[in-house]
Amino acid sequence: MIPTIDTIEDVKRAHTEAPIHALIERRWSPRSFADTPVSDADLKSIFTAAGWAASSQNEQPWRYLVGRKGDETYKKLFDSLLPGNQLWAGTAPVLYATLVKKTFAANGKPNGSALHDTGASDATLSLQARAFDLHTHGMAGVDKDLLRAFFGIPGDFDVVAVWALGYLGDPHAVPDKYKQAELDPRTRKPLSEYVFASWEQGAL
């Protein structure tokens, strides 16, 4: 049966042997977003939640540039996307970029955990978004030099990704190129391929 917007949530949720929390189970990365705007209050909660992720030395190396459809920031973020992502990301009412500070503020030394901790912030953000029935989709396919130039981002920061955020749209509305991925169930490795007691040996 071909999923519709009414049944896609059940197709896309994580079907797991061991139970996991609903926020995690129901987080995925759609390419179709509804027109519905996102409230200021929800955005404030979402970016607040991101900021409470764990980070080495409590450095909080993450930074966000947030645009709403129609404003200048959104336009620059959209224009920074590679062509494949421009095919669909413009349906989202919000685009945001994740940036990372590569050095510790206190002493300027390299922060080897910065990118990892920014991933933690991004994941926390996405799960908080699900608590408001919102979805996120991260894109590494970005012209990072162009984005850096657009916003005048200093050299001790890296551009990580641009994300689409909004309410779920009709999965059949995505461009043909992406339709199958939009309708197919998600897949993950079994535990035995990434959890070990000793390297390359038995799992939990």
Added chain:
Amino acid sequence: MIPTIDTIEDVKRAHTEAPIHALIERRWSPRSFADTPVSDADLKSIFTAAGWAASSQNEQPWRYLVGRKGDETYKKLFDSLLPGNQLWAGTAPVLYATLVKKTFAANGKPNGSALHDTGASDATLSLQARAFDLHTHGMAGVDKDLLRAFFGIPGDFDVVAVWALGYLGDPHAVPDKYKQAELDPRTRKPLSEYVFASWEQGAL
């Protein structure tokens, strides 16, 4: 008033202006863990949840080595910790290491998102742990070469961190050096310092 194990949860939760989800609000990194063991079922759910984080090209670059107090893996992970972390991490019933595959499995090319995506996996793991009333504490203070040698980790993987996992212990039981941090409220930057519409300009 000095917090006790009965009141510490309220001291440590994120006190935010905008409401955030309870799992996120109540995640922090304690240094005191109770003796209580963690069930196999909970561990299975926790590592399953980690695996459902988002990753570039669905590469799932994260790997975990998991030890329980008394087994060989735990001993090796503990012995890999820097001395400051050894002062307290041995109270945890579970230690696990996060590793990251630096290249794409499909073509061997460098995966620039690998560390970021592994941070997403680690954060998801920590939030799933909170759903079971468990806590995690990540440690970058690890002798990574020693850990690599202990487990024979190949060169296309990096050691990211070692984590303590367990139920909360008495916060007054931590070594003096860490007691203040264990009892103090947590702090984060205000939104205006990490969320922008244009660089170094106004926040949401």
